[in-house]
Amino acid sequence: MIFLYRILLKIRDVCQNMVKIATIEVAKNKGMKVGKNFFVQGIPNFGSEPFLIEIGDHVTIAENVGFINHGGDARVTKRIERYKNGRTFGRIRIGSNSFVGKGSVIMPGVSIGSNCIIGSLSIVSSSVPDNTVYAGNPAKFICTIDEYGDKLLVNTTKYPLDLEADRKKLEKYLIANLPHTYKPIKNNTDK
Incomplete structure (x- = not known):
């Protein structure tokens, strides 16, 4: 039975990868500008x-990162x-060597600088300067x-970096060696 599950998961991964590639290529064909070494995990929503x-x-x-290029709210206000004449469109720019975390949403008119990290589940509604998190x-x-x-x-997980070339070996090492330590509980008075 586990063999069947693995086959199904592989089929799902192949299909998702095809949809991801198609989504990126259609967006580029419609005029999205993308630099070199652009990496997307999952299926993006370029609006x-x-x-x-x-x-x-x-x-x-x-x-699951979403790009909001315009305000759909005009569906209400134009009535x-x-x-009735109000509309919102905005460009979105992401600088080089930046990362946008899972489930984030980038709003119209936002520029994210170079060397930036946007944490998962963030709503980016104003521009972000270079070299910031x-x-x-x-x-x-x-x-x-x-x-x-x-x-x-300071907080890096230490392991033999040569294991990164073989994901299975890295996973085996982490299972055997990563300690079972967790972050402390924060109460409302902690800053």
């Missing part, structure tokens, strides 16, 4: 105006005489990329 999106080099977009709803400044990198080095 109905992908020609308003510009993505730099070495950018990673995690699963109200006073607001933003997260939350709405996304807010967390720290600089240097501060983040320093914390990462």
Whole structure:
């Protein structure tokens, strides 16, 4: 039975990858600008105006990231005489060497700088400067990329880096060696 599950999962992965590639190619064909080494995990949603999106080099977009290029709210307001001519469109730009976390939404008119990290499930409603980490709803400044990198080095998971060339060996090593330690409970008075 497990063999059948593995086959089904493989078929699902192949189909999802085909849909991802098609989604990216259609968006590029409609005018989305994408730099080199663009990596997308899962199927992105580039909105109905992908020609308003510009993505730099070495950018990673995690699963379920949404790009909102215009305000669909006009479906309501255009039926109200006073607001019938109101419309919102905005370009979206992501600089080079940046990462947008899983489930994030980028709103119209937002520019995310280079060397930026956007935390998962963030709503990016204002522009983000170069070399920063933003997260939350709405996304807010967390720290600089240097501060983040320093914390990462202090808290890094140590393992033989040559294992990264063989995912199965890395997984086996992590299962056997990663300690069962968890973050402490935070109460409302902790900052």
